[in-house]
Amino acid sequence: MARFFLEQEYLRSESVRITGEDAHHISRVLRLKIGDEIECAPGTGEIHVVRLTRVEGDLVEGIIVDSYLSSEESPIITRLYQGLAKGDKMDFTIQKAVELGISEIVPYTSRYTVVKLNQAQQKRRLQRWERIAREAAKQSKRARLPIVQPLVEFSGLLERLEIHRAAGELILIPYEHEKQVRLQDIECSQPKAVSVLIGPEGGFHPTEVAEVVERGAHVITLGPRILRTETAGLVALSLVGYRWGDLA
Amino acid sequence: MARFFLEQEYLRSESVRITGEDAHHISRVLRLKIGDEIECAPGTGEIHVVRLTRVEGDLVEGIIVDSYLSSEESPIITRLYQGLAKGDKMDFTIQKAVELGISEIVPYTSRYTVVKLNQAQQKRRLQRWERIAREAAKQSKRARLPIVQPLVEFSGLLERLEIHRAAGELILIPYEHEKQVRLQDIECSQPKAVSVLIGPEGGFHPTEVAEVVERGAHVITLGPRILRTETAGLVALSLVGYRWGDLA
Incomplete structure (x- = not known):
């Protein structure tokens, strides 16, 4: 599943709104569709699994369907x-x-x-x-x-x-x-x-x-x-x- | 000191004869002179310190003034x-x-x-x-x-x-x-x-x-x-x- 780093302000309580380059990448390069899932990382160590609800050229929206603490970060x-x-x-x-x-x-x-x-x-x-x-x-x-x-x-x-x-x-x-x-x-x-x-x-x-x-x-x-x-x-x-x- | 890998046949008992690219590198690029020293490695782990006695475009000769076993190779x-x-x-x-x-x-x-x-x-x-x-x-x-x-x-x-x-x-x-x-x-x-x-x-x-x-x-x-x-x-x-x- 593709992972994206999001500014905290794009994350609301249960939904995500992505614009700019990342939106372009999701819609045009990866060609993901409504219903597909991505991982969003606010950079804090937490990972949100997001199901896409809207995919347009420069605007992608989704809802958070799962969240977990990543184990991919070093302990030091x-x-x-x-x-x-x-x-x-x-x-x-x-x-x-x-x-x-x-x-x-x-x-x-x-x-x-x-x-x-x-x-x-x-x-x-x-x-x-x-x-x-x-x-x-x-x-x-x-x-x-x-x-x-x-x-x-x-x-x-x-x-x-x-x-x-x-x-x-x-x-x-x-x-x-x-x-x-x-x-x-x-x-x-x-x-x-x-x-x-x-x-x-x-x-x-x-x-x-x-x-x-x-x-x-x-x-x-x-x-x-x-x-x-x-x-x-x-x-x-x-x-x-x-x-x-x-x-x- | 610059190091060169030599085919075994270029090494005689006490002298070294270098031709081709390495000779070019020594004479034209590094611009070494008679009396300068280089290191020659026959690839066996031994290193010979060679004092140059002849430096021409594509022909370099020298005498071995010191030889030692290298400590730069891994034990495994x-x-x-x-x-x-x-x-x-x-x-x-x-x-x-x-x-x-x-x-x-x-x-x-x-x-x-x-x-x-x-x-x-x-x-x-x-x-x-x-x-x-x-x-x-x-x-x-x-x-x-x-x-x-x-x-x-x-x-x-x-x-x-x-x-x-x-x-x-x-x-x-x-x-x-x-x-x-x-x-x-x-x-x-x-x-x-x-x-x-x-x-x-x-x-x-x-x-x-x-x-x-x-x-x-x-x-x-x-x-x-x-x-x-x-x-x-x-x-x-x-x-x-x-x-x-x-x-x-």
Whole structure:
């Protein structure tokens, strides 16, 4: 059954009203008819099964016939801080992170960031990333819509880490010069949230690693081979999901 | 230091002779000079540090100044059986699997395979995949060159699984309809080899899963969210590397 993320305002007590792109998708692309059912997610973790009562080009209405709490969301909050990367690598990283159950993605710039984006480019890029996150969330049957934050500078990242540390959250930074400490060496039985910091293509400057460690981050290795930036995030999130989440 | 994979015949007892593309790369792209050093891997796991003694357009020679056994290779053999997927998904899967330390990649067709390739296309595609594997192995500093096998049919895959089972190897098949058994439920302290079977975009037919299970495969879940075919392989290999390999 196709799943759609709805703004809360489209959901009334027992009925649903869908307009715009999603309505177009239902009526023209999926060619659903009155009586067909879809799943609607307000993004809260709840899923409503909706039977369609009206299907026109840009207007779809239905009634809620069933509601349940989704089991597709990870028991832990995960955040990916991803150094801004070139070309379609960010698109890829966002799509895969959403499939893996990410809660929040925060792109950032740092000393070795190669890509430069002006304000207008940043805005367009964010819209693109949000669209990719939404599509991936639909396809992978997420119940919550992950948040993609606007691009922050490294100083802004450090401020966020302060907040995470104060909240007792776990912060991990895979670093190619770390050869000893592995994820399984981190002593933490069940964190409520895990933030993973992945460097840009140029990697981290040692000072940046030190600044992050000062905010309580744990430096780890992801093995002896050199991973590309878009691979590193995905591997780290897989391992976090295996150890503490719902991946295995 | 840049790393190159060499055919064994280019390596003499104390000297190295490189021609063709690699020589071009060394002389024209990296613009290395006499006295500069490179790493040469005959693909056996050994690494030779080579000091260049002659650098011309298509001919590079050098002497071996150091040799050591690489620590960049996983302690376990891993094989990825990947259902033939559309467009650049195969390229992506091969690149990432090599970064993760894969030993062998076997593309296969099955009942729900969407892509059809004739003999000529298969040949061209294999050459492309081998090039991608080689590049990824260089970039991620692998010491062994992973093997990409020619496309096999599902019956050929089953024959290979028989051999793996006879050799006491572990076979895993992530399947979206499996909800219970996770990787951590598989009882196996240290397998010498792990094969991971990933379905094509269309997924596995239940009969195919049964046939694979008859050959000793363990059906597992990779969590409650639906993963794309190119994500599933990467996640499964990450988890295998975490539990038994050198990823963490």
